[in-house]
Amino acid sequence: MQHIDNVYFLGIGGIGMSALARYFNHLGKSVAGYDLTKTSLTEKLVTERIEVSYDENVSSFPSRFKKGNTLIVYTPAVPLNHKGFQWLKENDYTIYKRAQVLGMVCNSAKSIAVAGTHGKTTVSSMVSVILKESSLGCGAFLGGILKNYDSNLIVPENEKQWLVTEADEYDRSFLNLSPNMALVTAIDPDHLDIYGTLEELKKSFSDFVHQIKDGGKLIVKKDIGIHNFNSGEIEVFTYSLNEEASYYAKNIKAFGDGYNFDLATPSGVITNVILNFPGIVNVENAVAASALAMEAGASVDDLRNGLSKYQGVTRRFDIRFKNEKTLFIDDYAHHPKELEAVISSVKKLYIGKKITGVFQPHLFTRTRDFADEFAESLDLLDMPIVIPIYPAREEPIKGVTSEMIIRKMKNKNVIFLKMNEIVPWILENESDILMTLGAGSIDNIANEITEELERKYV
Template structure:
């Protein structure tokens, strides 16, 4: 398929996914007829329905709109779709044009100027920060985001005019980001993950290096300091490095905390940007702000506009998301689902609330990830005072014998551990005095977080 513009109908398999829903919204805005399947009804699928998109939750070909035929329909699917999916197999065997989500995103982004944010963690926050900075600047932008921006209440930003930058979250899962050929790319982190796809860390690293090789000639690469240090100057590619507060091309200094907001100055290759006000908590998020600012400056945003954009950033849902703060109680919800992400978010909360007892409710995501990183999860969760673990969220996977939340608990030390079923969490929260509570994970723990927030806000 050479063009997406001539297609009348787009059918999504897994439409409730964060990346899939952004594409669905985009095509709906382009005047296409959009419909799709997802296995679970969520707030996001309900929003899609309210926007005029036909969504159903039964894997049955009879639910596919009758007007969607081989001549006028493109099928877009997520790689997280389970094997043996009835609708997918019927559509494929019937001869429908079928593309992976990442291929479609690449076709859209590669038509114009693309800013791509990659990394095994932190990419959603950095890409959303970057989008806010650009959107609030004279340059403007469009964006396909991996989370719901609190500034705009959506994961899709439409460009106001042709020729504006497109911000894309470049996902390494299933090597999806290899469909992108960006003008500027940033890599936030490089850790072992998705070993069900890659097998070993060396293969992940090779995939990131291949992604970097696809940056357009004359483009720029921004790397977090310490990531892929072996990549030095290359012909046709400008390379920059950023850090929280260690000397690099871009870094923060004079970091101060004032009434729940940070003030810091930013060192850049082109001079200093003083006294940036940043309202998002956690030192890890200052590091994310430095990376986003670096990309924005390279893209042509002025220092004053960078300063303005960072001061107006409100965050991303489920990324260090403070859901309740009153009467000595604090409740934070976060999407962390990798040991390094867990370590970063718990450490940030510990620094923000020294001396407070921190309780974390963690839902492991995927049996393979739980098996591969049980030691790392145990170590990171041991930074809590109380660790509550829920059963593994399987997503696309079948159970693996011997793999469970218990295998993490068995490896933990120096922390109170509790195993709970999902349905018992709210009652447990109501029955316990908790100072700082965190819900953590990438499964359906967001529903539990909503219930806890509703309970706390009703006190």
């Protein structure tokens, strides 16, 4: 990296890519990038003196970025026939995947990697707040905008501090990481377009675990369903919500939009831990983050202080609007297990309230592979609304549509809406609790809904 003066990102608007862009910008590199569409995130990057183009033609590429001192970083979301990508390859620029560059940065530091098919962003964000608010400090590359610091990047103050990152299983990206400490939250079937079978997915997680540095530590959710974690060179701990494990919660009590609980640890019970954040699933996430923080050297006071200050991540159980009539929650849930967890948490928190959920399926392959499971999770809603599939990197698959999920649902209230029908329907049909769910462009709908609710009620 010493000879690199410029870094160019193909797909700079992605949450992981933008964190890396901000990191290199902080290092004093000249940073620029391309993305397909303008978003609030790309506009924020521009205010940070990062150049962003929405034109894939070569003419938009900075002429000062010469191949001898420029690193090109790309994401799998950018198609290989992209004009700019093709031109950069033909002109012998140094090109790496995002995961490779993240590995280069993290593997040279004292790092913590959070893996799992869901929960990565919340757990990594929670442990980052605990460490950042302590004397230990930390850096972090996060998969969401952490509200405490309004960023997906925390810059480490020195090389001795922990560097927290999410370890993404998609495309086996996490095999580029070799952390000092790792945590695995869940291994549920996902990305079967890459892995084919659950066994192959489990094998990849096993390979990831074996890349933990000798003398390192692994924390896994109890009964995760994968074995051979311990090669003998690392310490292994377990965690759970409230079942006995190395780390687990006891005496969980809900209050307002948060929880009070005791944390059982290998060295004793920590009483009166406060999480000012809703959703029972987030107590489990807090246990996981606490385990990481304590094994990283955080004190009991650090733990209590950090968790009590945690403000959440955008699009993770994100309360966008609240008054005496309506509560609006936006969430990134895009896997059946995630949907089940967040909907169940809301039902437990707000007993007897009518819950309307707008779900945008993400990817044709995921919709095809998990249509039954999506139907079962969405049946938990009082008023399910399913909208068109967000394709992301994929081409359409014949016969795979949102109706595929709807046909399998038992809930007779379910309806299908087009994108332009969502906001008018919501404004005409009041609900105690409204949720937007999905990993695609539904965040734009969530912004529009928030504006309309504020206009209507404020």
